[in-house]
Structure formats: C-alpha cells, structure tokens
Amino acid sequence: MNTTELLALDAKHVWHPFTQMQGWIEDQPLIIERSEGNWLVDTDGKRWLDGISSLWVTVHGHRKAELDAALKQQLDKVAHCTLLGQANVPSIELAAKLAALTGLPRVFYSDSGSTSVEIAVKMAYQFWQLTGRTTKKRFVALKEAYHGDTIGSVSVGGMDLFHERFRDLLFPVERVGVDSLAEIEELFAAKHDELAGFVVEPLIQGAAGMLLQRPGWLKGLEALCRKYDVLLICDEVATGFGRTGKMFAVEHEGVKPDLMCVAKGLTGGYLPLAATLASERVYRAFLGRFDEAKTFFHGHTYTGNPLACAVALANLELFEREQTLEKMKQVEAVLAEGLAELARKSKRVREVRRRGLMIGVEIQREDGTAYEFGERMGFRVCLEARKHGVLLRPLGNVVVLMPPLSLTVDEAKLMLHALGDALTR
Ligand SMILES: Cc1ncc(COP(=O)(O)O)c(C=O)c1O
Numbered sequence: 001m002n003t004t005e006l007l008a009l010d011a012k013h014v015w016h017p018f019t020q021m022q023g024w025i026e027d028q029p030l031i032i033e034r035s036e037g038n039w040l041v042d043t044d045g046k047r048w049l050d051g052i053s054s055l056w057v058t059v060h061g062h063r064k065a066e067l068d069a070a071l072k073q074q075l076d077k078v079a080h081c082t083l084l085g086q087a088n089v090p091s092i093e094l095a096a097k098l099a100a101l102t103g104l105p106r107v108f109y110s111d112s113g114s115t116s117v118e119i120a121v122k123m124a125y126q127f128w129q130l131t132g133r134t135t136k137k138r139f140v141a142l143k144e145a146y147h148g149d150t151i152g153s154v155s156v157g158g159m160d161l162f163h164e165r166f167r168d169l170l171f172p173v174e175r176v177g178v179d180s181l182a183e184i185e186e187l188f189a190a191k192h193d194e195l196a197g198f199v200v201e202p203l204i205q206g207a208a209g210m211l212l213q214r215p216g217w218l219k220g221l222e223a224l225c226r227k228y229d230v231l232l233i234c235d236e237v238a239t240g241f242g243r244t245g246k247m248f249a250v251e252h253e254g255v256k257p258d259l260m261c262v263a264k265g266l267t268g269g270y271l272p273l274a275a276t277l278a279s280e281r282v283y284r285a286f287l288g289r290f291d292e293a294k295t296f297f298h299g300h301t302y303t304g305n306p307l308a309c310a311v312a313l314a315n316l317e318l319f320e321r322e323q324t325l326e327k328m329k330q331v332e333a334v335l336a337e338g339l340a341e342l343a344r345k346s347k348r349v350r351e352v353r354r355r356g357l358m359i360g361v362e363i364q365r366e367d368g369t370a371y372e373f374g375e376r377m378g379f380r381v382c383l384e385a386r387k388h389g390v391l392l393r394p395l396g397n398v399v400v401l402m403p404p405l406s407l408t409v410d411e412a413k414l415m416l417h418a419l420g421d422a423l424t425r
Helices: 003-013 065-075 089-102 113-130 151-156 160-169 181-194 217-228 249-253 280-285 306-321 324-345 377-388 409-424
Strands: 032-036 039-042 047-050 106-110 138-142 173-176 195-200 231-235 259-262 274-278 349-355 358-363 393-395 398-401
Touching (some): 065 306, 089 106, 089 306, 106 113, 113 151, 138 151, 173 181, 217 249, 377 398, 398 409
Parallel strands (some): 231 259
C-alpha cells in the first residue's frame, strides 16, 4: 500500500492515543516505516530526526546493533513464558542488575509506566495493612502530577485536563505544591496516621510541562517521609535511564525511595517493559504462610517477558560499554548554550526548563501573554520544525525536546536551528 492508501485505512480503523481524531488527517500524520540511529524514515522515504526519542524511550537510538542482536538471540530460545509460578533467565539477570543499580533489591515486573505506578500504589497500601497500621490508606501527590492513565495512576495524577472527567472513578488524594516543604510537614504532622505514601516524579515533572523542583527539595521530602513514616514512591518512568544526566534522578540528591517505578527507557525503546522496585522492608511485609493470604495478588500476562528483559539487559550493558552518561554531556552543553541564546534573542520563549536531556521550552506571544489552549501553538511550532526534518511534540505551550542520549552535536544543532526557525515563523 502507498502512503495515501495507508493513511485512509488508518483514519478508518486506528483510534490514536491522546489524539482528537476529528482533524487527524489535517494534522499531517506521518507513517513511519523504518529507522536508522536517531532517525525515523517514513513511507515516502523521508528521514526525520527523532527529537522526542519516540515518546522518551529510545535512549540509544533505533536499530542499535547490540539491542537487535540481544533480541534475536533470545528469540532463538523462548519468546514468552509466564512468571506466575515459574521463572525465566533474562528476568532473573535483569532484576539483579536493576537491584545493583538502584539499591532496591526486589523487582516486580509489569509492562507500562502506568502499571508500574498502579503496582507501587497497591503495594504501599497493602504494606500498611499487613504491618498493622491499617489507617494508613491515603496518598499524597503533587499538583499537576502525571503518573499514567490507568485508574490508580490517574487518581494520583493531578492534571485537570486529562483527569477531571474521571473524578467520580478516582480515589481521593492529598495534593500539595512543590514550593514549600513546610506545607508538606504540616500535612504529615496532622495526618501521618492516614498517609500510606507520597508519589512523586523526582527533580522534574515531565508531562506537567517539565516543571523543575528546586535543589534540595527532594532530599527534604525524603527526610519528612522518614520522620513521619510515609512511604516515598519515586516515579522514574520519565526521568530514569540517564535522562537527567545520571542513571536515575534520585541519585542527584542521594535519595533512596521505598518504591521506585521504571519503564520507558528500560528496554531502550524496543519492547514494553516496566518494573516496580521495592525495599527489603516493603517486601518482607508480604511474606507469610500461604493461608495468611499476605500474597501480592497482582500480575499481568506478559510480566517478565523474556524478550523484553533480554533487550533491557543489553540496553543497561550499553550504558556501561558506551559510557552513555559521560558522552551525553557534550550534547547537553550544546543544547543548553543554544537554548539560552534562543531565550535571550526570542521574546517568544517564556522559559527554558532543562535537566540533562529532558527539556521543555515554554512559548508565549511576543507581548508576554500566554497562548490559549485552542490555538495549539505548541503543536504549530512542532509542525514548523518538521520543515527542517525534526520531529518534536508539545505539551500544550511547552515544546518538548527529549532526544536520544546518543544524539550527536550536529543533530543537536539541527534541533536548535529547527526550533529557532519554527518560533520565528
Ligand atoms: C512520569 C510518568 N509516569 C508514568 C507514565 C505512564 O507511562 P506509560 O505511558 O508507559 O503507561 C508516564 C508517561 O509519560 C510518565 O511520564
């Protein structure tokens, strides 16, 4: 089928996520057919620089030889077998690796960021039930939080645009801002007997529009969680696997969560895999005789899928072999400098918010006022950037730059040029 035929069929049958399908074709969707390194190739053979790492996942780029090979090798052994009541080789090796990297020894697999958060919330809830503190049932989360799209992860989320419509289905959550630890301490002091856990994206709230936390805030939150015995649940779905310049964002502040959620970059963008990592304290609470029913009754069909675990393991090995975190510093510096210059020169840049290669450029009118939601200016800027062969995606008025960590300096310069020109247009 040619592109026109494929597009017509897509419009007829595929319901795209986070997408207003009325107007889908006018939004000029691309159909991707192939990929090479940091580039995607569409059905017309046109190459596109993947400036959002295919939704924040392809940390080492596409068609990475080592990842392709790991997947093929595993295919020759077994593609899938269940983790319910049995084990498989790659899931064991990967769990050991994740434990070594995070200091959290117990690994519970699932298949998306949303499920990893859903699981963390259920684990925290059950933990207190099992340890006799049965009033500790409520969760605390940040304003504007985004933790995924299942009902539990939507409950701890706080983005009205996405979540308000489902309010009646959601469980109530205590909502706090990031400005003041005093406000959080007040809440903890008054209600710690009711609080099971605090769910937070460490350092930077991605989908909220790349909102930065001030240095030391996370460490302060950890201290409060310890003081009042509230479990600290860090959602590293977006920040994990090098995105912020360290393997995990919590490392910047030496924070050790009780539960940690990882997904997205775990397999380098090859297969859907997630994990909820737990401390020994949390894990031990679930141990007991069979008839005590302390078991964590949760599990997805593809939990611990061997193909996904094998490619994740190879992806983690690449971080070491290629010195990914060291190498990305150069590109980070180029983007930081280029974006600072863009912000100085263009009144259309309200703010650049960046942590490592996790970047949001908030745009505004030249007179400093904000664009209305319905103007879709973020989207229109991204559409302009496509004229330079660069794929970006907005979050409202924030243009997101989340390139592969393997981005080259020349590619970084192309991204800067495309964004600058798009803003002018
Ligand atoms: C911080 C965070 N948590 C959870 C999720 C949900 O992940 P998934 O889309 O894999 O369910 C996302 C996705 O963007 C995210 O950014």
